[in-house]
Amino acid sequence: MALLFITITMNFQLQTKGCVGCVETERMGLLQLKSYLNSLLIPKGEIFLKSWSHDDRSGDCCHWERVKCSDASLGGNIVHLSLNLLQIQSLNLSLLHSFPQLETLDFSSNWCNHLFDPIHGYKSLERLEKLRTLDFSGNRFNNSALPFLSAAMSLRTLNLGSNELKGVFPPNGLVFPSSLQVLNLRRNQLSSTPKGYSEICRLKYLQELDLGSNVLTSMPYCLSNLTRLRTLDLSGNQLNENLSSFVFGLPPALEYLSLLDNNFNGSFSFNSLSNHTRLTVFKLSSKVGMIQPQSETSLVPLFQLKMLTLHNFSLGNTIHGFLVHQHDLIFIDISYSQLTGAFPAWVLQNNTRLQTILLNNNLLTELQLPKIVHGLQVFDISSNRIHDSIQEDIGLVFPKLRYMNFSSNYFHGTLPSSMGMMKSLLMLDMSFNGLSGLLPKTFLSSCYSLKFLKLSNNQLKGEIFPEYADLTSLAWLALDGNNFSESLGEGLLKSKNLTLLDISDNNVSGSLPLWIDRMSSLEYLYMRGNQLNGHFPRQLQNLKLKVIDISHNSFFGSLPRNVEFPILRELRLQNNEFIGSIPDALFEAELLEVIDMRNNNFSDMVLNNVAKASNLGVLLLRSNSFETHIPEKLCQLSDVGILDLSQNRFKGVIPSCFSEMSFGAKKYDSNMSFDPVEGFSQVSFSQSWSYTSAINLDDDFGYGAQRTPAIIVDFLTKRRYEAYQGDILRYMYGLDLSSNQLSGEIPVEIGSLQNIVSLNLSSNYLTGSIPDSISKLKDLGSLDLSNNKLDGNIPPVLADLNNLGFFNVSYNNLSGEIPIKGHLLTFPERSYIGNAHLCGLPTNKSCNPASVPEPSGSKQAKEEEEEGDDVIDMVWFYWTCGAVYITTTLALSAILCVDSRWSREWFYQVDPLVRSFARK
Incomplete structure (x- = not known):
């Protein structure tokens, strides 16, 4: 049974000893509200009422059912009411009449779609004369709710963010109270606004306006009338105004201005900010092109920024003119802006309180460090063109760094030993560079706080974490794509929190150490592409692994019959030398999603427990030694999305029960921002900035590393391998039975696999005709039926497969005319060759050869002429042979x-x- 909480804050006026007398009206109101909300709760749960006073949150006195209040209170009045029930779909506002002192009503995040108040209608809120804050964000209110909300004329703060309001801004039907100070309409569907006077512009007391993530294309000119406006967020819209003129015309008292992710184009002059003398936060970027900065005058700006974000600017080396006068910056993000030249160390010199600098995805070519010890915490210059070695004193200059991302550059040389002085370092990404040599001993033994270390795709060598390594906080370690050749060092055992270990694509040889099962926190193990050998490492069974990837090594022998990994999600054993059967115990892992055993010598499957693998979405058994019929028990994998049984020796017919497999119902988790295989650089380290009416900039950092690595699947389609992951994998469904010894007809039930994208039945001994039911596969993008013994015509209905991008029926016994419509006309002749009786385009065979009857006399004369030509040819042949013989002899x-x-x-x-x- 679910317990849901209503939070009630009580404001008590008198304090006495002993028990408290509660206001009867409010007591009855609470009980009535509790009963009402319980009746609406879906699924049925229990409402738990919880209250406290401002002065004392202990005691139990009022004798209200499930309500606690102070034991030293008298005459309590409820002033704050928060109803976060998640599944309530309507609210009877008349129940709030019992709380006349109510100041704050929080009904956010309930998915409510309407306000139901049949008795008092829109006057329900009008009776709450002291209501100052109303939060209805995170619901499904549309414009029909606006007349009710307009009755709350005493409001100071109105939050309608994340609803379904549509149409013009301000929404028709919503009358704002003239005393409104904070208005949040973020994440709705509000579109264009009137250019002239607007309802919004009469709000003389408005201080904060958030219209981010709508579809606005313009704003009213009268915004300049809002002389008290301090916060304006228009990010994530479609504004295409003249940028400099628009910014210049905004209220001069602005302190926070966000214009990120709009449709601005053309140029921008930073001088347009000259009137905004209080500006503290400025954010600007375009979704449709690069913004060109205008040449600036020598005017010194009167404001001092704390936070600056510029994306998609064509800055070149013009950054100096704007920033040279800023000395109070805490956060700088100038990414994707074609910034050239050397790293601007002078920005750090000028702004000693700077905590974050993000200059990723630019054209910087040189790293210069400031000449002072700086307190910088976040440093990102990834995806530039810097060819330097990393300065040896970097650890002395930035001793307080918490996040450091130098990935995707051209750094060379070794890691500086001074990095061991970065005692606060949490995340380090140096991947995709040219770093070489050993990892410094001071670094491995001193960075106690390090949690995420990504050094992939460099030229590092040596032992992986020797015994002196002491990274006790390490959780993620990615060293793939280097030249490490020695075995794993016991220094890894000191990283007791290590969750992910990736040493793929190195030169590590030998067998896995026996002590690896002592790494009790390990969940993701990636070791593909090394020279590891031996039998399957049994010690892995003692770990709670979710991913095992030991593919592309030299492991051999049979898998243990009783191998068990209860929470395993991915098992990748491809390209080894395993033999024998696939243990049935593997399928007992209920969370198992991917099994990849391609390119081994497995010869048998025991599938008694296959039905338990209800979550299995990918099964890849290509290029093994299976010689049996395809087991019908495979059909119990009802949620499978990709099945590859190709290049074996499966025989018999294609099981008709394949129609029971979904090939489309499996849904993968796409909320994955961090992929330890494809690139740690995807991890974003975000700074949490909260902006309130008091202009608070919170410098509490948080890191955005996703705890669940992404699933990546390689699958052959359209005769080439493609890698599928994330959202793409969610929509990739394929069946590959090619290069086997299957016979019989293609089952008509194949048309039930309506979500399938790739179907490959080539290089078998299939007979009969191509079933019309294939035309039901509307998402089919690749169909390969080549090298079989199919006969009959190509069904014309296949031309209706509009998504078909690859089609091959070559080398069969097909006959008749190729359907001359739809996509079938777009495929080349090689898609049809090897069918002697196929005709029509794109082949050169005509389906209607012309045959004109000739007169008998002319026909006889023609035959005599041809016969005479034959005689002449033979005489000439004999004379030629004789001449050659005589010439050669002489x-x-x-x-x-x-x-x-x-x-x-x-x-x-x-x-x-x-x-x-x-x-x-």
């Missing part, structure tokens, strides 16, 4: 007579042949 005789050396050689070769024939 030439040979002349050579033998003239040159004695050639004559002797001739007789030396001929004489033994003559003697051998004589003996016979």
Whole structure:
């Protein structure tokens, strides 16, 4: 049974000893509200009422059912009411009449779609004369709720963010109270606004306006009338105004201005900010093109920014003119802006309180460090063109760094030993560079706080974490794509919190150490592409692994029959030398999603427990040694999305029960921002900035590393391998039975796999005709039926497969005309060759050869003429042969007579042949 909480804050006026007398009206109101909400709760749960006073949150006195209040209170009045019930779909506002002192009503995040108040209608809120804050964000209110909300004329703060309001801004039907100070309409569907005077512009006391994530294309000109406006957020819209003029016309008292992710184009002059003398936060970017900065005058700005965000600017080396006068910055994000030249170390020199600088995805070519010890905490210059080595004193300059991302550059040399002085470092990403040598001992033994270390795709070498390594906080370690050749070092055992270990694509050889099962926190193990050998490491069974990838190594032998991984999600054993059967115990892992055993020598499957693998979405068994019929128990994998049984020796017919497999019902989790295989650089380290009416900038950092690595699946479709992951994997469904010994007809039930994208039945012994039911596969993008014994016509209904991008029926016994419509006309001749009786485009065979009857006399004359031509040809042939023979004989005789050396050689070769024939 669910327990849901209503939070009630009580404001008590008198304090006495002993028990409290509660206001009867409010007591009855609470009980009535509790009963009402319980009746609406879906699924049925229990409402738990909880209250406290401002002065004392302990005690139990009022004798209200499930309500606690102070034992030293008298005459309590409820002033704050928060109803976060998640599944309530309507609210009877008349129940709030019992709380006349109510100041704050929080009904956010309930998915409510309407306000139901049949008795008092829109006057329900009008009676709450002291209501100051109303939060209805995170519901499903549309414009029909607006007349009710307009009755709350005493409001100071109105939050309608994340609802379904549509149409113009301000919404028709919503009358704002003239005293409104904070208005939040973020994440709705509000569109264009009137250019002239607007309802919003009469709000003389408005201080904060948030219209982010709508579809606004313009704003009213009268915004300049809002002289008290301090916060304006228009990010995530479609504004295409003249940028400089628009910014210049905004209220001069602005302190926070966000114009991120709009449709601005053209140029921008930073001088347009000159009137905004209080500006503290400025954010600007475009979704449709690069913004060109205008050349600036020598005017010194009167404001001092704390936070600056510029994306998609064509800055070049013009950043200096704007920032040179800023000395109070805490956060700088100038990404994707074609910034060139050396890293602007002077920005750090000028702004000693700077905590975050993000200059990723630019064109920087040189790293320069400031000449001071700086308190910087976040440093990101990833995806630039810096060719330097990393300065040896970087750890001395930035001792307080918490996040450092230098990935995707051209850094060379070794990691500086001074990085061991970064005692606060949480995340380090140096992947995709040219770093070489050993990892510094001071770094491995001193960075106690390090949680995420990504050094992939460099040229590092040596032992992986020798015994002196002491990274006790490490949770993620990615060293793939280097030249590490020695085995795992016991220093890894000191990283007791290690969750992910990726040493793929190195030169590590030998067997896994026996002590690996002591890494009790390990969940993700990636070791593909090394030179590891031996039997399947049994010690892995002692770990709670979710991913095992030991593919592309030299492991051999059979898998243990009793192998168990209860919470395993992915098992990747491809490209090894395993033999024998696939243990049935593997399928007992109920969370198992991917099994990849391609390119081994497995020869048997025990599938008694296959039905337990209800979550299995990918099964890849290509290139093994299976010689049996396809087990019908595979059909119990009802949620499978990709099945590859190709390049085996499966025989018999294709099971008709494949129609029971969904090939489309499986849904993968796409909320994955961090992929340890494809690139740690996807991890974003975000700074949490909260902005309130008091202009608070919170410098509490948080890191955005996703705890669940992404699933990546390689699958052959359209005769090439593609890697599918994230959202793409959610919509990729394929069946590959090619290169086997399957016979019989293609089952008509194949048309039930309506979500399938790739179907490959090529290189078998399939007979019969192509079933019309394939035309039901509307999402089919690749169909390969080549190299079989199919006959009959190509069904014309296949032309209705509008998504078909690859089609091959070559080398069959098909006949008749190729349907001349739809996508079938777009495929080349090689898609149809090897079918002697197919005709029509794109082949050169005509389906209706012309046959005109000829007169008998002319026909006889033609035959006599052809017969005469044959006689002449034979005579000419005999004369030619005779001439060649005579010419050759004369030439040979002349050579033998003239040159004695050639004559002797001739007789030396001929004489033994003559003697051998004589003996016979």
